[in-house]
Amino acid sequence: MSEKRLEALRQQIDELNLEILRLINERAEIVNEIGKIKEKQGVTRYDPLRERHMLDLLKKHNKGPLNQMTVDYIFKTIFKTALKQLESDTKKELLV
Amino acid sequence: MSEKRLEALRQQIDELNLEILRLINERAEIVNEIGKIKEKQGVTRYDPLRERHMLDLLKKHNKGPLNQMTVDYIFKTIFKTALKQLESDTKKELLV
Numbered sequence: 001m002s003e004k005r006l007e008a009l010r011q012q013i014d015e016l017n018l019e020i021l022r023l024i025n026e027r028a029e030i031v032n033e034i035g036k037i038k039e040k041q042g043v044t045r046y047d048p049l050r051e052r053h054m055l056d057l058l059k060k061h062n063k064g065p066l067n068q069m070t071v072d073y074i075f076k077t078i079f080k081t082a083l084k085q086l087e088s089d090t091k092k093e094l095l096v
Numbered sequence: 097m098s099e100k101r102l103e104a105l106r107q108q109i110d111e112l113n114l115e116i117l118r119l120i121n122e123r124a125e126i127v128n129e130i131g132k133i134k135e136k137q138g139v140t141r142y143d144p145l146r147e148r149h150m151l152d153l154l155k156k157h158n159k160g161p162l163n164q165m166t167v168d169y170i171f172k173t174i175f176k177t178a179l180k181q182l183e184s185d186t187k188k189e190l191l192v
Contacts, residue, residue: 002133009130010146014153016123017171020116021154024170027112028162034105037098050106057110058117065124070181074120075113077173085166 028082035086045087051079124178131182141183147175 035045055072062071131141151168158167 002137006130006133009126009133012126013123013130014150016119016126017150017154018157020119020123020171020174021157021167023112023116023119024167025158025160025162027109027116030105030108030112032161034102034109037102037105041098054110054113058113061114062117062121064121065128065182065185066121066178067181070177071117071120073177074170074174075116078116078170081166081169082162085163086161089161 024078024082027078028086031082032086035090039090045083051076054079120174120178123174124182127178128182131186135186141179147172150175 038045055075058071058075059068062068066074134141151171154167154171155164158164162170
């Protein structure tokens with residue numbers, strides 16, 4: 001019985017993972033678009049105030065079970081890695 | 097013009113963040129449930145084969161713009177931090 005239950009729960013996790021994947025990619029596309037606008041304006045991409053605003057909004061809406069420390073850590077990773085990869089992609093484009 | 101566009105894009109990012117938050121919390125609830133079943137079976141929560149399966153599935157479905165290294169890094173952070181917090185919560189429950 002519990003094996004079947006485990007299998008069903010794992011299936012749910014797989015579906016959630018794919019949905020999260022879709023959203024972080026959609027997010028990266030928008031971050032990229034923002035980056036292009038900022039580039040034209042001559043300002044840097046990284047904006048600590050904007051990051052603070054995003055984390056505060058997440059804190060306000062977080063109902064758990066993940067606590068705020070965990071949520072902050074996951075999102076800082078999402079912010080940082082996405083920005084880093086997109087910046088490196090832009091550099092490669094410029095080198096072509 | 098570009099300020100208005102920036103504002104609209106940031107609004108989209110905020111909405112995506114909240115949707116990602118909802119999904120990682122939903123995911124954590126299921127991870128917790130799996131943990132309880134495994135505990136009854138007397139097996140450890142961390143399962144490297146299962147983690148490999150999840151990363152392979154994500155790789156298969158990743159259409160970018162995030163590359164696989166970035167996706168792996170973000171998901172390993174989600175796997176690790178969620179498990180760590182939930183394990184620490186369980187310990188606290190046992191101590192009460």
